[in-house]
Each structure stands twice: as structure tokens, then as C-alpha cells.
Amino acid sequence: MPKPGPPATVIAWPRSWDIPRAEQFGELLFTHFGVSGPVILTLSSLIHKYLKQSVKLNIDLKPALSSEQLDRRLQRDFTKYAGKQLKNALHDLLPHKMIPVVLALSGLDIHKQVDQITRYEREQLVHTFKNVRLTVLKTRPLNEAIVTGGGINTKEINPSTMESKLIKGLYFAGEIIDVDALTGGYNLQIAFSTGYVSGISIY
Numbered sequence: 001m002p003k004p005g006p007p008a009t010v011i012a013w014p015r016s017w018d019i020p021r022a023e024q025f026g027e028l029l030f031t032h033f034g035v036s037g038p039v040i041l042t043l044s045s046l047i048h049k050y051l052k053q054s055v056k057l058n059i060d061l062k063p064a065l066s067s068e069q070l071d072r073r074l075q076r077d078f079t080k081y082a083g084k085q086l087k088n089a090l091h092d093l094l095p096h097k098m099i100p101v102v103l104a105l106s107g108l109d110i111h112k113q114v115d116q117i118t119r120y121e122r123e124q125l126v127h128t129f130k131n132v133r134l135t136v137l138k139t140r141p142l143n144e145a146i147v148t149g150g151g152i153n154t155k156e157i158n159p160s161t162m163e164s165k166l167i168k169g170l171y172f173a174g175e176i177i178d179v180d181a182l183t184g185g186y187n188l189q190i191a192f193s194t195g196y197v198s199g200i201s202i203y
């Protein structure tokens with residue numbers, strides 16, 4: 001599996017404004033199917049129920065820099081790479097494969113020499129760096145899920161024993177229960193804790 005890219009801030013929001021946005025900062029991975037990586041895993045757990053309403057992602061590829069700082073950085077790089085074409089002047093800021101993508105999104109002429117780039121064009125580039133827009137069509141299939149939502153309603157389980165309140169002698173632990181948490185060990189902890197309680201309750 002390729003390593004996640006540099007940190008990005010990703011904001012996900014459904015079309016309807018009365019539904020809150022979700023924002024995550026961290027590592028993002030562009031893959032053959034779309035986007036993945038820690039920030040996307042976290043966001044997928046938050047946005048999956050809004051997918052019918054067309055969820056959008058706004059990716060800030062340079063979250064550590066304000067637009068003004070990024071503009072100054074571009075000016076420095078353009079001075080450093082004076083005489084070179086735009087497509088050959090962004091290697092200090094972007095992974096190789098992302099350069100043509102970002103330039104296509106910005107609508108700039110990739111062959112233009114960097115010393116001829118206007119202030120307006122530079123601003124367009126800054127805007128693209130900080131606003132890569134994607135539409136979420138779907139999440140990956142269940143068999144690729146790390147954690148699944150849904151399952152036995154916790155109201156139907158006695159938390160002291162993990163025994164079903166509906167069927168005597170039936171105990172639950174882990175994923176089968178309708179609890180899910182963000183990645184980072186919490187789901188394993190749920191499995192361990194509920195497994196321990198149901199185990200000592202049975203015997």
C-alpha cells in the first residue's frame with residue numbers, strides 16, 4: 001500500500017446547509033479509486049449517512065500556510081526556477097504526480113514560463129492549492145470496511161453482563177453490537193472490553 005501523502009485539511013459537507021460540515025486535518029492518500037488515508041477513514045464514518053445528498057470534499061493541500069504565505073512561497077519558488085515552465089517549477093511544493101492535476105484544476109498554461117505568471121494567475125494557483133473539490137459518490141464496499149456501523153441495539157443488551165435483554169443466555173461482544181468508534185484502537189478496546197464482560201458472565 002502506498003504511503004499517505006503530506007498532511008491536508010479536508011472538509012466534507014452535504015449539499016443541504018442545515019447539515020453540519022465535518023473537518024479533518026491529517027494524512028490523505030489519492031488512490032486509483034478515489035481518496036483514502038486516515039482523514040478519509042474518519043470522515044467516512046461521519047458522512048456515510050448523507051451520501052444520498054451529494055457530499056462534497058474540499059481539500060486544502062497546504063493547510064499549514066495561509067493563502068498569503070503560500071503566495072509568498074510561490075513567488076520565492078518562481079524566482080528560484082526563473083526561466084522554467086510552470087509544470088517544472090512546483091516540485092518543491094507538490095508530489096510529482098500531483099503537479100499536472102493541480103495545474104489542470106487551476107486552468108493555467110503549464111508551458112508558461114514562471115517569470116511571466118501574473119499575480120492573478122498566481123492567486124488562481126493558490127486558490128486551487130487550498131480548494132481541491134471532489135464529490136463523494138460512495139464509500140468502499142463492506143468487505144473493505146475497517147469498522148462497521150449498525151448491529152444489535154445497545155438498549156437491548158445488559159451492559160453489566162452483555163447478555164441480551166430479549167433472549168436469555170445470548171451474549172454479545174465486539175462488532176455485532178451497534179457501536180463504532182474512530183480508528184485508533186477504540187474499536188479493539190470495545191471488542192476486548194465487551195468480550196471480557198460477556199466471557200466472565202457466561203462462566
Ligand SMILES: Cc1cc2nc3c(=O)[nH]c(=O)nc-3n(C[C@H](O)[C@H](O)[C@H](O)COP(=O)(O)OP(=O)(O)OC[C@H]3O[C@@H](n4cnc5c(N)ncnc54)[C@H](O)[C@@H]3O)c2cc1C
Binds near residue numbers: 145146175184185186
Ligand atoms: C484492516 C483493518 C484495520 C483495523 N484497524 C483498527 C485499528 O487500528 N484500531 C481499532 O480499534 N480497530 C481497528 N479495526 C477494527 C477492529 O479490528 C475490529 O473492530 C475488531 O477486531 C472487532 O472484533 P470482533 O471480535 O468483534 O470481530 P472480528 O475481529 O472480526 O472477529 C470475528 C471472528 O469471528 C470469526 N467468524 C466469523 N463468522 C464465523 C462463523 N460463522 N463461525 C465461526 N467463526 C466465525 C471470524 O473468522 C473472526 O475470527 C481494524 C479492522 C480492519 C479490518
